[in-house]
C-alpha cells in the first residue's frame with residue numbers, strides 16, 4: 001500500500017530542487033506549471049503546511065500534486081517518481097524532516113523558508129465572521145451612497161472591541177501565526193490588533209479566499225483614515241471581478257471607488273494609494289478586457305492613471321484613462337451627485 005501522507009510529507013523545497021526549480025530563500029520561485037510562463041516569481045512555498053500556491057495561475061496543492069502537474073504524470077507515475085528519488089526518506093513527517101536535515105550535503109542550496117509575512121485566509125475568515133457590520137458602520141456606508149446589496153455583496157464588517165477580538169484571536173490561533181499574517185501591531189504595552197475599535201473592515205476576496213483586510217475609520221477627516229495589516233502589501237481590491245464575463249473593467253483608486261463603480265453598474269478593481277503597482281499576476285489576468293483607468297480628477301490621480309496606462313502598455317495591455325464624470329473628483333463623489341439628483 002502506498003502511503004500518500006508520507007509522500008506529501010517530503011519537504012516540498014527538496015521536491016522543487018529535484019524538479020530543477022530555483023527557489024529563493026523567501027520561498028518564492030518562478031511558476032513551474034507547463035501552461036504558465038511566469039516572468040516574475042508568482043509561485044510560493046508554505047513550509048508550515050508543506051504546500052505550494054501560484055498567485056498568478058492559481059495552481060496549488062501538496063507534494064504529489066506538484067509532481068503530477070509539473071511532470072504531467074498521473075497519480076501512479078507521480079508516486080513512482082517520488083519513490084525513486086525520495087524512497088529512503090519516506091517516513092512519518094517529523095522523521096523525514098530530521099533525516100533531510102541530517103543528510104543535506106554542504107553544497108546543497110539552502111532549503112527555502114516560509115516568507116516572514118503571509119496572508120492567512122483561515123484567520124482572515126475567522127476575523128470577518130467575528131466582526132459583522134454594526135449600525136454605525138451601516139449608516140456611514142449608506143451615507144456614502146452604498147446600497148444594502150453592495151454592502152452585503154462585499155461582506156463589509158466592523159471592529160467592535162479591539163481588545164476583546166485580540167484576546168479571542170490569541171486563544172484560537174497562536175500569536176506567531178497572527179503576527180505572520182500582519183494582524184498584530186506592537187506598542188509600548190505589548191501586541192494589539194492592527195485595527196482600532198469601530199473601524200470598518202473590507203475583506204479582499206480572491207478565488208474563494210480572503211487575501212487581505214483593510215480597515216477604515218468611520219470618521220472622515222481624522223488623521224488616521226485607513227488601517228492596514230502590518231508588513232503585508234495590499235493586493236488589488238475585488239480581484240474576483242477578473243473572473244467576470246464583463247468586456248470592460250475599470251481600475252480605480254482604492255476601495256471606496258470600487259464600491260462606487262459597482263454601485264454604478266460597472267466592473268472594477270481597485271489599487272490602494274496613488275503610487276500602487278499592479279501585481280504581475282493581475283496584469284496577466286487583465287488580458288482580454290477593455291481596461292479603463294479612472295484616476296481621481298486631481299493632479300495626483302491623473303498622474304496615477306497615466307503611469308498605470310504606460311505600465312500596462314509595456315505588458316501588451318491597451319488601457320485608456322477616463323476622468324470621473326460631471327466634474328466630480330472621484331467616483332464616490334459622482335455617485336453621491338447622482339443620488340442627490342434623483343431625490
Ligand SMILES: [Zn+2]
Pocket residue numbers: 031032033036038042043054055056057058059
Ligand atoms: Zn503559475
